[in-house]
Amino acid sequence: HFRRPRAGEYPPVVPSFLPYIGTGIQYVRNPSEFLGSCLNEYGPVFKMLIGGRQLTVISSPDGIAAILRDQHNIFKSDSIQIELTQAIAGLQENLPRLQEILHHQLAPIVGRTFAKTSIRKFTTVYVERLLQEMSMFVARSEKGTKAVSLMEIGGRCRLAALCHTLFGASFTDDIYDDMNCLDESIYSRLHMVPFNWRRSAEARKRLIIRFSTYIAQAEEGIALGDLMTSTVDIFRANKLGPGEKAGVLLVFLWGMYANTTHMTFWALTEILADEKLAAQLRAEIDDVLHTHGDIGRGDAPCVTDLPALLRADAHALDGPGLSLLDSVIQETIRLRVIATPSRLVSCDTELVVDAGAGRRVMVRKGEYVMAHLMGTHWDARWYEQPDRFVPDRFVAGRYASGVETVDGDNSTRQKRTKLPFFGWGGGRDICKGRHLAAYEMKLLIALCVHHLHISHADSDKHEFGPSLTDPLPPRAKKQSVGVQQAEHDVMVRLNLVGGGS
Numbered sequence: 244h245f246r247r248p249r250a251g252e253y254p255p256v257v258p259s260f261l262p263y264i265g266t267g268i269q270y271v272r273n274p275s276e277f278l279g280s281c282l283n284e285y286g287p288v289f290k291m292l293i294g295g296r297q298l299t300v301i302s303s304p305d306g307i308a309a310i311l312r313d314q315h316n317i318f319k320s321d322s323i324q325i326e327l328t329q330a331i332a333g334l335q336e337n338l339p340r341l342q343e344i345l346h347h348q349l350a351p352i353v354g355r356t357f358a359k360t361s362i363r364k365f366t367t368v369y370v371e372r373l374l375q376e377m378s379m380f381v382a383r384s385e386k387g388t389k390a391v392s393l394m395e396i397g398g399r400c401r402l403a404a405l406c407h408t409l410f411g412a413s414f415t416d417d418i419y420d421d422m423n424c425l426d427e428s429i430y431s432r433l434h435m436v437p438f439n440w441r442r443s444a445e446a447r448k449r450l451i452i453r454f455s456t457y458i459a460q461a462e463e464g465i466a467l468g469d470l471m472t473s474t475v476d477i478f479r480a481n482k483l484g485p486g487e488k489a490g491v492l493l494v495f496l497w498g499m500y501a502n503t504t505h506m507t508f509w510a511l512t513e514i515l516a517d518e519k520l521a522a523q524l525r526a527e528i529d530d531v532l533h534t535h536g537d538i539g540r541g542d543a544p545c546v547t548d549l550p551a552l553l554r555a556d557a558h559a560l561d562g563p564g565l566s567l568l569d570s571v572i573q574e575t576i577r578l579r580v581i582a583t584p585s586r587l588v589s590c591d592t593e594l595v596v597d598a599g600a601g602r603r604v605m606v607r608k609g610e611y612v613m614a615h616l617m618g619t620h621w622d623a624r625w626y627e628q629p630d631r632f633v634p635d636r637f638v639a640g641r642y643a644s645g646v647e648t649v650d651g652d653n654s655t656r657q658k659r660t661k662l663p664f665f666g667w668g669g670g671r672d673i674c675k676g677r678h679l680a681a682y683e684m685k686l687l688i689a690l691c692v693h694h695l696h697i698s699h700a701d702s703d704k705h706e707f708g709p710s711l712t713d714p715l716p717p718r719a720k721k722q723s724v725g726v727q728q729a730e731h732d733v734m735v736r737l738n739l740v741g742g743g744s
């Protein structure tokens with residue numbers, strides 16, 4: 244991707260009149276819109292100054308791949324993510340070291356724990372607990388008489404199941420409200436936007452206290468799973484203080500919680516708005532149930548039980564029969580990922596912007612490159628009607644040359660693809676939780692579509708279908724981190740299909 248610099252190849256620069264701050268104010272107000280309007284005006288490569296950083300923003304597939312799949316270790320990620328760690332954990336000192344621990348010691352363990360070949364150890368316990376949590380949630384919602392938050396169905400049940408599986412049976416605390424409250428404040432904290440910080444500061448304080456107590460118990464020898472045993476070993480080896488350990492654990496759990504929760508919410512709102520899609524997904528899941536057992540075979544009524552199947556095999560939905568559901572997940576990620584992986588350039592380098600056209604750009608040591616994923620995911624050259632949710636967009640065969648898989652790809656080989664997809668990042672720093680995230684999304688969507696009866700609380704109809712009063716999906720907030728957040732929640736009514744247990 245790289246060659247020596249030539250004069251006159253520098254990208255257009257977004258004008259700014261403020262020294263140091265540069266275009267920071269426009270960017271922070273609404274990053275996605277600002278980057279989108281710069282892309283329209285200047286093309287797939289442009290440069291801007293933000294808070295003292297010279298950033299080259301790249302929106303083309305070749306350019307993004309060159310940044311993410313850099314094999315020469317030219318683009319370093321550490322320094323930018325420190326700010327996110329600080330925003331979540333609220334720590335002021337020792338941050339570069341804590342970031343180093345998260346990035347170089349914990350992330351690889353997360354990658355190994357949730358690799359395709361080893362994930363079952365986690366998911367077998369997780370699925371059992373998730374089913375329990377969902378049943379309790381439905382019971383609490385008084386069988387459909389009370390409207391409940393769609394965000395909460397995924398968020399609360401998932402978080403409880405994650406905590407149970409990660410931390411063990413002794414961790415019974417319900418930390419959803421605090422986690423959610425902290426999550427809502429992360430953008431403002433990260434970009435120092437004024438906000439009412441008191442509630443989220445108190446929520447964070449409670450989370451830190453709870454995690455400190457948990458880690459102290461863990462160090463005294465309560466039974467731990469593999470992931471927590473390795474985590475506690477890392478804390479010990481690095482001689483971290485109690486607050487630092489709790490802060491790192493909070494960052495870690497937020498990473499597991501936030502993106503997947505928002506993504507699941509978006510997918511469910513799209514399904515809630517489209518009766519036909521809901522029916523197609525139900526039929527797809529029915530077929531999987533039929534192939535796994537006698538239930539519903541022949542003329543017998545289809546009294547399928549997804550929970551029973553999942554209890555028998557936590558990965559029963561992993562087979563090839565759910566191509567529409569897989570596509571819905573990938574399409575949701577395409578549409579809702581707003582991450583802008585940024586890297587510090589460690590030496591003067593020329594990187595490819597468009598291999599076919601021979602276009603390259605020079606980036607200098609000490610500057611930053613930003614992979615503007617939305618620039619590719621929302622580009623009409625690759626995606627027809629890019630701002631629309633097209634449920635079957637990623638169903639194999641829809642495009643002649645095939646598509647990338649939902650797992651992303653860690654390799655640098657040329658792919659036979661017409662749909663460039665970077666929802667999980669790529670290369671060395673590819674999302675280490677992607678298999679778990681895709682698994683959880685699939686599980687939750689399948690359970691909500693097939694096992695639960697969900698209806699929009701604003702709708703008169705007690706089934707999937709659009710509501711006139713409150714359009715679905717809701718609008719996205721202007722300011723979110725990594726994955727779009729919704730401007731407001733969606734209230735739904737909930738019943739178990741057939742009133743089953």
Ligand code: HEM
Pocket residue numbers: 320346350351353357498499500502503506576580582584585665666667668669671672673674675676677679680681726
């Ligand atoms: C739908 C949900 C998710 C999405 C869309 C997502 C997306 C991403 C993206 C785009 C990156 C790359 C960032 C960069 O290159 O700078 C990333 C990194 C990462 N993700 Fe995820 N993620 C999701 C869920 C998860 C979950 C559930 C976990 C934990 C189990 C996780 C753990 C990580 C880690 C540890 C990294 C850093 C990898 C490294 O630096 O080596 N993610 N994720």
